[in-house]
Amino acid sequence: MRPRPxxxxxxxxxRLGVGLVFMAHGWQKIEAGITATGRSFDDLGVPLPTxxxxxxAFAELLGGAALIAGLALPVTGLLLFADMAGAFVFVHAGEGLFMVDGATVENGYELVLVLGLASLLFAAxxxxxxxxxxxxxxxxxxxxxDDEDDAASFVKSLRQAETQNETQADPQTEAKPRRKHRARRSAKNQPPAEPAEPAGPPALAEGSEDDLLVAGPRKAGRRQRARGARPAETAPDDADKDDSA
Structure with a gap:
């Protein structure tokens, strides 16, 4: 695994090497003139030579500079690859691989092949x-x-402002808890209440002794009457028994 740095x-x-080669070829075309370059392309059979x-010219010059700087590499790489593909198809494909073979210039496609594939690699x-x-x-x-942090802080400040406005609009919301707290404090500070003495037996109302005295003889008379009435009730039963005997 290769180290990233x-x-x-x-x-x-x-990028620096490939970009310099492209810039040199583009500057060469501009220095020779667009018209002269177009005529040479026409002689080589390139369609739409001008x-x-x-x-x-401009793709190689500006694209080489963008390649060195690393600016818009996907687009820059594709433009330079298209330039080299056109040069390969219309100019160098039938000339063999080598640009120079011995002492003769073959004008092969080795340079455009390397430059085109390197550009495609940078585009990828x-x-x-x-x-x-x-x-x-x-x-x-x-x-x-930073924008997200600013938005979050702004929302937080708005919420704080809303809570402050609510508390200012309704001061009783703060007063109620304070009153409850004071009531609890006063209840805690008060001494404990003394236990109440047990109440004695209820006092008798006036005339209660007379009532008891009167009630006593009445109950006794009733009991005597009841005792005297029982034999009278049983008497007929005894008489019936004697008759039956």
């Missing part, structure tokens, strides 16, 4: 982390985090 440094060196010359995400794209992305993420 080393990979980032190697990716920067690769438009192809403009595209090739092999540019590393030391790029402007990575810096812009991290900056946006930090800004979004």
């Amino acid at each position: 080393l990979y980032d440094v190697v990716a920067v060196l690769a 438009a192809a010359a403009v595209y090739a 995400g092999a540019g590393g982390r030391l790029t402007l794209d990575q810096w812009i992305v991290t900056k946006r993420l930090r800004r979004s985090d």
Whole structure:
């Protein structure tokens, strides 16, 4: 497994080398002139030679600079790959692999092949982390985090303001707990109440002794009457017994 910092440094060196080659070829076309480059493309059989010359010159010059800086690598890599694909198909495909074979110039496709595949590799995400794209992305993420923090603090301040307004609008909400607290304190500070003495027997009302005296003889007379009435009630039974005997 490769260490990440080393990979980032190697990716920067690769972008620097490939980007310099592209910038050199683009500057060469611009220095020769777009019209002259278009005529040479026409001689090589490239369709739309003037438009192809403009595209090739500016794509190689500006794309090489963007490749070195690491700016918009997916788009930059695809544009440079399309440039090299057109050069391979219309110019170098039938000339063999080597650009120079011995003392003769073959104008082969080895250079456009390497440059095109390297551009495609950078477009696929092999540019590393030391790029402007990575810096812009991290900056946006930090800004979004800061925005979220600001929004959260703003909402918190609004809630605090609402609670303050509610307490100011209804001061009795604060007074009620204070009153209850004071009542509890006063109840705690009061000494315990003394136990009440047990009540004595209820006093007799006036005339109660007379009532008791009167009630006594009455109950006694009733008892005597009851005792005298029992034999009288049983007498007929005895008489019946004698008759039956």
